[in-house]
Amino acid sequence: MAALSSSPSFRHLLLLRPRLLLSPTCLAGSFSRRHIHGRRRLFSSASSSTLTHGEASSTHGDADGVVEVNPPRGTRDFTPEDMRLRTWLFDQFREVSRIMAFEEVDFPVLESEALFIRKAGEEITQQLYNFEDKGGRRVVLRPEITPSLARLVIKQGKSVSLPLKWFTIGQCWRYERMTRGRRREHYQWNMDIFGVPKVRAEAELLHAIVLLFQRLGITSSDVGIRVSSRKVLQAVLNMYFIPEHLFTEVCVIVDKLGKITREEIEKELISTGLSSEAVQGIINVLSLKSLSKLEEVLGSGVEAVADLKKLFSFAEQYGYADWICFDASVVRGLAYYTGIVFEAFDREGKLRAICGGGRYDRLLSTFGSEDIPACGFGFGDAVIVELLKEKGLLPDLSRQIDDIVFPLDEELEGPASSIASSLRKKGRSVDLVEDKRLKWVFKHAERINASRLILVGNSEWERGMVRVKILSTREEFEVKAGELE
Amino acid sequence: MAALSSSPSFRHLLLLRPRLLLSPTCLAGSFSRRHIHGRRRLFSSASSSTLTHGEASSTHGDADGVVEVNPPRGTRDFTPEDMRLRTWLFDQFREVSRIMAFEEVDFPVLESEALFIRKAGEEITQQLYNFEDKGGRRVVLRPEITPSLARLVIKQGKSVSLPLKWFTIGQCWRYERMTRGRRREHYQWNMDIFGVPKVRAEAELLHAIVLLFQRLGITSSDVGIRVSSRKVLQAVLNMYFIPEHLFTEVCVIVDKLGKITREEIEKELISTGLSSEAVQGIINVLSLKSLSKLEEVLGSGVEAVADLKKLFSFAEQYGYADWICFDASVVRGLAYYTGIVFEAFDREGKLRAICGGGRYDRLLSTFGSEDIPACGFGFGDAVIVELLKEKGLLPDLSRQIDDIVFPLDEELEGPASSIASSLRKKGRSVDLVEDKRLKWVFKHAERINASRLILVGNSEWERGMVRVKILSTREEFEVKAGELE
Numbered sequence: 001m002a003a004l005s006s007s008p009s010f011r012h013l014l015l016l017r018p019r020l021l022l023s024p025t026c027l028a029g030s031f032s033r034r035h036i037h038g039r040r041r042l043f044s045s046a047s048s049s050t051l052t053h054g055e056a057s058s059t060h061g062d063a064d065g066v067v068e069v070n071p072p073r074g075t076r077d078f079t080p081e082d083m084r085l086r087t088w089l090f091d092q093f094r095e096v097s098r099i100m101a102f103e104e105v106d107f108p109v110l111e112s113e114a115l116f117i118r119k120a121g122e123e124i125t126q127q128l129y130n131f132e133d134k135g136g137r138r139v140v141l142r143p144e145i146t147p148s149l150a151r152l153v154i155k156q157g158k159s160v161s162l163p164l165k166w167f168t169i170g171q172c173w174r175y176e177r178m179t180r181g182r183r184r185e186h187y188q189w190n191m192d193i194f195g196v197p198k199v200r201a202e203a204e205l206l207h208a209i210v211l212l213f214q215r216l217g218i219t220s221s222d223v224g225i226r227v228s229s230r231k232v233l234q235a236v237l238n239m240y241f242i243p244e245h246l247f248t249e250v251c252v253i254v255d256k257l258g259k260i261t262r263e264e265i266e267k268e269l270i271s272t273g274l275s276s277e278a279v280q281g282i283i284n285v286l287s288l289k290s291l292s293k294l295e296e297v298l299g300s301g302v303e304a305v306a307d308l309k310k311l312f313s314f315a316e317q318y319g320y321a322d323w324i325c326f327d328a329s330v331v332r333g334l335a336y337y338t339g340i341v342f343e344a345f346d347r348e349g350k351l352r353a354i355c356g357g358g359r360y361d362r363l364l365s366t367f368g369s370e371d372i373p374a375c376g377f378g379f380g381d382a383v384i385v386e387l388l389k390e391k392g393l394l395p396d397l398s399r400q401i402d403d404i405v406f407p408l409d410e411e412l413e414g415p416a417s418s419i420a421s422s423l424r425k426k427g428r429s430v431d432l433v434e435d436k437r438l439k440w441v442f443k444h445a446e447r448i449n450a451s452r453l454i455l456v457g458n459s460e461w462e463r464g465m466v467r468v469k470i471l472s473t474r475e476e477f478e479v480k481a482g483e484l485e
Numbered sequence: 486m487a488a489l490s491s492s493p494s495f496r497h498l499l500l501l502r503p504r505l506l507l508s509p510t511c512l513a514g515s516f517s518r519r520h521i522h523g524r525r526r527l528f529s530s531a532s533s534s535t536l537t538h539g540e541a542s543s544t545h546g547d548a549d550g551v552v553e554v555n556p557p558r559g560t561r562d563f564t565p566e567d568m569r570l571r572t573w574l575f576d577q578f579r580e581v582s583r584i585m586a587f588e589e590v591d592f593p594v595l596e597s598e599a600l601f602i603r604k605a606g607e608e609i610t611q612q613l614y615n616f617e618d619k620g621g622r623r624v625v626l627r628p629e630i631t632p633s634l635a636r637l638v639i640k641q642g643k644s645v646s647l648p649l650k651w652f653t654i655g656q657c658w659r660y661e662r663m664t665r666g667r668r669r670e671h672y673q674w675n676m677d678i679f680g681v682p683k684v685r686a687e688a689e690l691l692h693a694i695v696l697l698f699q700r701l702g703i704t705s706s707d708v709g710i711r712v713s714s715r716k717v718l719q720a721v722l723n724m725y726f727i728p729e730h731l732f733t734e735v736c737v738i739v740d741k742l743g744k745i746t747r748e749e750i751e752k753e754l755i756s757t758g759l760s761s762e763a764v765q766g767i768i769n770v771l772s773l774k775s776l777s778k779l780e781e782v783l784g785s786g787v788e789a790v791a792d793l794k795k796l797f798s799f800a801e802q803y804g805y806a807d808w809i810c811f812d813a814s815v816v817r818g819l820a821y822y823t824g825i826v827f828e829a830f831d832r833e834g835k836l837r838a839i840c841g842g843g844r845y846d847r848l849l850s851t852f853g854s855e856d857i858p859a860c861g862f863g864f865g866d867a868v869i870v871e872l873l874k875e876k877g878l879l880p881d882l883s884r885q886i887d888d889i890v891f892p893l894d895e896e897l898e899g900p901a902s903s904i905a906s907s908l909r910k911k912g913r914s915v916d917l918v919e920d921k922r923l924k925w926v927f928k929h930a931e932r933i934n935a936s937r938l939i940l941v942g943n944s945e946w947e948r949g950m951v952r953v954k955i956l957s958t959r960e961e962f963e964v965k966a967g968e969l970e
Contacts, residue, residue, distance in 0.1 A: 066853030067599055069640040072624055075593035077637050080651070083589045099909045101886050101916035102934075103959075108670065109559035109594060109656070110626065114552055132618045134660055139557055141595065152562050155554040167915075175619055185593065200919060204904070211909060242531070282698045317902035366550030377814070401586050417802035424584045424696060431586035431650075434685060444646075448586075469598070 002184070026155040035302065039092060067374035069228040074184030084454050086187070089381060090169055093189040096212045097167040100204065102191055105166045109173070113138035115147040118267025118366075120248045120335035129175040129184065141173035145190045146360070146376060147367075162372065183382070197361070199307050201375050203314035209344060209377065210320040216384070217393045218318075223354065226327040227311065227342040228356070233306035233331065236285050239298075240278035248335045250274070254286065255333040288328040309342060326467030330405045332334045336360040340375065346387055354387065355379035400449045402428040406441050410434075416456045419466065419481055423454075426485070445471055454484070559669030569882040571672070574866060575654055578674040579699045582652040585689065587676055590651045592633035594658070598623035600632040603851075605737045605820035614660040614669065626658035630675045631821070631845070631861060632852075638679050639854045647680025670866070677861030684792050686860050687825045688843065690798035694829060694840060694862065695805040701869070702878045705805075708839065711812040712796065712827045715843070716789035717779065718816065721770050723762035724783075733820045735759070739771065740816040773813040792825060821845040825860065831872055837873065840864035885934045887913040891926050893942040895919075901941045904951065904966055908939075911970070926934065930956055939969070 011289040045156065071077050079088055097104065111132050142148060145168055164284035168190050177186060191203040191208055193231040197451060206225060213223055230251055235272070237247060253268045269279045288294050293314065297307050308326060315321040324342075339359035357377025365371045386395045403423055413434065420432045431448065435440055445453050457465040465478045521934025537574050556562050563571055584588065598615050614626040627633065630653055635737065638649060654674050661667065677684040691710060698708055722732060740752045747768070754764045773779050780790050795812060800806040809901055811829075815860055817826040824844035831839065850856045888908055892901035898919065904916045916925055918934065930938050940952040950963045 024881075067636065068597055069636055070656060071593045071633075071636075072595055072597055072622070073620075075595060077593070077633075077639065077640070078591035079637070080588035082591055083591055087589065088589070098914050101914050102567035103884065104572065105565055106563035106568055106571070108556045108562070110557055110560060110658075110670075112553055112557055129618075131618070134614070135558075137557070140801055148562075149555075150565070151552065151556075151722065155562070156564065161552055173595075185595075198919075200898070200917075205911070207906065239712045313899075317899040318906045319903065320906075321670065413685070414798075414802040416779075417799055418804065419694065421805075424692070427584060429583050429586050432689065434683075 007423075018153070026357055033253040042058060072184075074182070076183070076185070080399070081397075084399070085385070085394070086381065089244070089393060090187075090189075090217050090395055091378070092212060092380070093167075093169055096208055097189075099211060100165070100208045102165040102167040102208075105149070105168050106170060107145065107152065107154065107168070109141055109171055110333045111142045111148060112137055113140045115151060115367075116143060118141055118335045119428075120252045122252055122333055122335050124174070127174040127176045129173040142170075143174050144172055144334075144378065145170055145188060146334075146363070146378075149190070149192050149194075149376070149465065150363050150367060151376070153372065153374075154367060155177050155366060161400045162274070164194040165191075165203075166194075167191045184297070189379040190376055191379075192374060193464065194374045195374050195389050196375075197373040199311045199314065202311055203318060204344065204360065205375060205377055206311075206315065207318050207320065209355060209379070210318075210323050211381070213344075216388060218387070218391065220322040222347060222387070222391060223323070223344055224347055225307065225324045225342055226330045227324050227340065228326065228328050228330040229307055229340045230331065230337050231302070231307065231339055232298070232328055235298045235304050236282050236300045237278075240275065240281060242274060242278055246272055250282070251337070252333060252335060252443060254282065255331040257286065257329055257331075268282070270396065286329045286331075289326065291326045294326070294328060311328045312341060324483075332356055332358055332454060334360075335463065336363045338362050342377070344378075349403075350390070351383050351386055354383045374440065397449075398449055400451075401431050402450070403430045403452045404433055404441065404450045405430055405450075405454045405456065406433045406436075406438075408438070408455060412461060414418065415461055415481065419454060419456065419484065425485060460484075493673060521814055555664045557669075559667070561668070561670070565884070566882075569884075570870070570953040572867065572877070573880060573882055574870070575672075575674075577697060577700050578652075578654055578864070580933040581693050581700065582674075582676060584696060585650070585676070587650040587693075590634070590637065590653050591655060592627070592637065593654070594626055594632065594656055595624055596627045596633060598625045598635060600852075601625055601628060607734045607737055607820050607970040609659070609819065612659040612661045614658040620734060627655075628659050629657055629819075629863060630673060631677065631819075631848070631863070632677075634675070634677050634861070635852060635859070637857075638857065639852060640920055648686075650676075651679070651681040652676045659692075660907075663922045666863065667849055672866040674864040674866075675861055676864075676918065677859060677860045679857050681860075682846070682858040682894055684825060685798045686858075687827070688803060690860060691800065691809060692803050692805060692840060694864070695808050697864070698829075700806075701873060703872070704874065707832060707872070708808070708829055709832055710809045710827055710829045711815045712793065712809050712825065713811065713813050714789045714825045715822050716781070716787070716792065716824055717770060717813055718767065720783045720787045720789050721764075721767050723897045725760065725766060727759060727763055731757055731759070735767070736742075736816050736822070737818060737820060739767065740818040742771065743818075752866055761828055769877050771814045771816075776812065777794055779811070779813060786913075794824060813817070817841055817843055817845075819846045821851070827862070835875070836868050839868045841882055852855065883934055884932075884937075885914075886916050887935070888913055888915045888937045888939055889926065889930050889933075889935045890939045890941065891918045891921075891923075893940055897941045897946060899941065900946055900966065902940060904941065904969065908969060917924050 008181055034309050057058050094104070095317070102118060113128065114129060116125055118125050124143045128143060130138060131141050150167070151164060166383070169187060171185050172350065173185050176182065192203055193204065196286060209225065232245060233251060233254065237250065249272055250269065251267060251274070257265055261287045266279050266283070270276065272369045288297065291305070291308055298305060314322065315324050328344055332342055332343065337358040338361045341358035343356035344354040355377055357375065359375035361373045362371050362376065405423070407413050420430045431450070433444065436444070441453065450471055453469040453471060455469070457467060460478060464481055466481050466484065467476065468479050469476045527614050570624055579589070590644065598613065599612060601610055603610050609628045613628060615623060618624050625706050634651060636655070652675060654668050657673050658670050660669060676690055678689065694710065718736060718739065719732060722735065723958060734757055734923070735754065738750060738757070740841070751764050754767065755761065776790065776793055783790060797806065797811070806876060815826055815828055817828065822843040823846045826843035828841035831838040834944070840862055842860065844860035846857065846858045849854050888904045890908070892902050902918060905915045908915045918929065926938065935956055938954040938956060942952060942955070945952055945963060949966055951966050951969065952961065953964050955963045
């Protein structure tokens with residue numbers, strides 16, 4: 001509250017600082033694609049360009065005690081502006097979760113590595129942010145939240161009755177080389193249902209996603225949700241008598257379609273031991289975009305077809321059919337999906353998947369427990385903000401304060417304290433400002449969107465009064481200090 | 486939504502699970518003292534007792550794929566009940582921060598180790614949860630948040646005007662042997678003011694702490710705040726011509742008073758090179774509990790006395806004088822404090838400090854930047870919950886839902902979907918239940934505190950109607966489906 005920003009010593013300090021390029025929308029930018037700002041150190045601007053690239057640069061303090069001002073590579077600070085945006089977004093996640101009658105849970109960001117060790121060659125397990133703790137345990141900064149959810153379901157055991165409808169919002173991590181400026185952490189909203197074997201569960205999750213988009217002002221012409229089922233691939237594998245144990249591996253390979261070439265995919269599939277006819281069969285089915293065509297190829301008795309038909313009929317009944325479409329190429333990259341899988345995409349095709357999920361009926365048995373049918377989705381904080389920015393849908397989230405209390409004289413700091421205290425007791429947000437010039441206070445009031453300015457001056461205070469200025473109307477009047485509301 | 490909990494296969498599953506003792510108030514229990522539940526694995530109840538103790542036990546999955554159901558040693562899961570309590574507490578932190586006109590910020594839980602390397606022998610830096618990442622960088626799960634705040638202040642530089650009033654709520658970590666069942670993580674509410682050299686800043690922070698206690702129903706007969714200043718020790722050191730560079734070390738040693746014996750403290754002080762007269766002088770001053778006595782010993786011209794007098798006069802004006810008391814033995818364990826220090830304690834003396842803070846005017850220069858006057862506090866989530874529990878002040882935080890929609894016949898799943906969808910569009914929280922018996926639904930409604938039950942039955946639906954039951958009054962009536970509000 002002291003006038004530091006205008007004092008000579010503080011100005012001197014500012015001149016010494018390099019001008020840092022700060023992103024006002026730090027939340028935006030994909031987990032994977034966002035360009036990381038140049039690494040900068042205080043008093044060492046020359047280093048910023050060389051430190052932008054190259055994995056080996058150190059973030060240690062220098063010998064002279066100069067500390068890196070940026071957070072660790074690939075991570076973010078949230079300034080007040082960034083934080084208001086994040087809070088707003090998380091509030092939307094929470095509000096939709098409340099409307100859908102889900103309960104919030106949370107887990108440590110640090111988990112046992114064993115929870116994420118899977119052998120299917122997924123990107124997510126190849127990029128684990130793992131290390132050994134001082135007790136010799138293998139731990140990770142979790143790359144995703146589903147295994148923790150499953151762990152808690154097992155732990156809760158008998159004490160809860162199914163179905164469980166849980167949501168969580170948490171930070172997830174990965175470790176990979178930063179050459180492409182990819183981020184190492186993001187926040188993810190997860191909604192999961194345990195104990196519902198029918199596609200009703202998927203229908204509910206899709207409803208939640210659509211409700212979220214609608215709250216954000218996004219329409220079904222901006223965004224669509226591609227839906228398929230892993231049972232489609234399963235049916236193809238059955239047609240070619242491919243052994244069960246290859247299923248997961250095939251799913252993970254096939255998910256790379258669009259990221260690597262078709263030839264590479266074929267090669268990888270062949271190397272698992274599939275015949276080239278089977279590979280061709282898989283590739284052909286994946287190109288299907290209509291359910292009737294799928295039924296033609298697989299036959300109508302197939303579970304995949306029945307599930308998908310049921311889900312599309314639910315979509316009609318809920319009223320979100322215009323948001324979803326069948327697309328056999330959707331497989332998703334996580335090893336544990338077993339049934340319906342889906343992902344939301346921007347119809348212009350500029351961005352990565354906005355969210356994704358699916359059914360994972362057999363995850364619990366991989367943890368040594370008995371299975372419970374389950375499905376869920378993860379919805380990151382990065383792509384959605386990019387989309388909102390692009391569509392001009394980011395809300396105005398400026399700061400807002402009820403009152404500024406400003407004593408015009410140092411002697412009046414006592415009365416100013418009592419006034420601030422009594423207004424705060426009433427629940428008003430009060431900024432108590434001292435040692436500034438009146439001009440600064442008015443500018444400050446504008447910057448923080450204060451509703452009122454309460455000036456404590458000598459001539460009024462002698463009569464027990466304060467001066468109130470309503471900042472929106474510029475109305476000004478005197479009030480008895482004790483009668484301030 | 487399927488009747489899994491009553492199906493034979495699910496019952497079978499439940500029988501296989503060990504009964505786990507779950508804490509309904511997982512949030513409670515101190516960061517340091519809470520007894521950690523026995524480590525249990527599925528199907529391996531014998532291991533629970535041996536695994537409770539001993540550092541070396543592994544949390545890896547067994548060879549047979551059975552995964553540990555507990556989170557990593559010293560960390561917590563938050564079940565829906567735990568989460569409601571945590572959300573309630575954090576909401577109180579946020580509401581007080583709003584009233585005090587502070588802005589929320591956030592930082593990565595992973596930070597560069599350099600930010601926390603200090604040589605004063607603090608407990609906090611001796612228990613760093615640190616490791617080397619795959620890029621060879623020394624990183625830590627942060628033990629506290631203040632250094633990150635300081636880092637962001639430096640990074641923001643010119644783009645912000647002082648004073649800054651920032652708060653944050655985040656998880657902090659430490660690594661130590663778990664033999665005493667101490668926890669390795671806790672959440673901490675931090676409020677910090679940068680740019681205010683006067684004790685007005687401390688007065689504001691104490692106001693925030695008192696407002697929080699009052700919101701929680703805690704009175705000044707339950708809790709007090711001990712206040713002193715490191716300048717007291719500084720003045721004593723000056724009296725004995727002790728060199729400046731020993732100041733921090735002396736503070737950290739003296740903070741151990743009450744944890745180790747007076748003799749050990751004296752020995753440690755002597756080993757830094759202090760004369761036994763100086764040591765005696767320090768010990769004597771630390772026993773003072775009155776400001777007038779302090780003034781007698783140090784003289785009235787000393788800054789420590791002037792600061793403390795000013796702060797106590799502010800406390801009168803704000804109206805929280807009954808909450809605070811002078812106690813020269815308060816030094817706090819962090820190396821970087823330079824002026825006023827304070828900590829809240831339960832007057833019965835059963836618990837550890839509830840929160841603590843102080844002024845740290847010279848932290849930024851240790852990072853190679855120019856100093857900005859600053860002070861702040863950290864308020865953990867553990868001790869406060871213990872206190873609330875002890876005082877019977879924990880609120881009733883049961884689940885609450887607006888509507889349960891229940892189709893009495895499988896054919897009516899379509900209409901049930903439309904009804905749930907239209908109620909959710911109105912912002913009502915709706916649980917859609919299927920494949921259960923009516924008796925279960927009524928019990929469920931009671932358990933989740935539903936306001937209404939909406940039954941979709943064939944005879945009503947033929948007339949476009951649904952049956953509504955208000956659960957508080959047991960009132961029952963029919964409504965046109967389209968007219969449900």
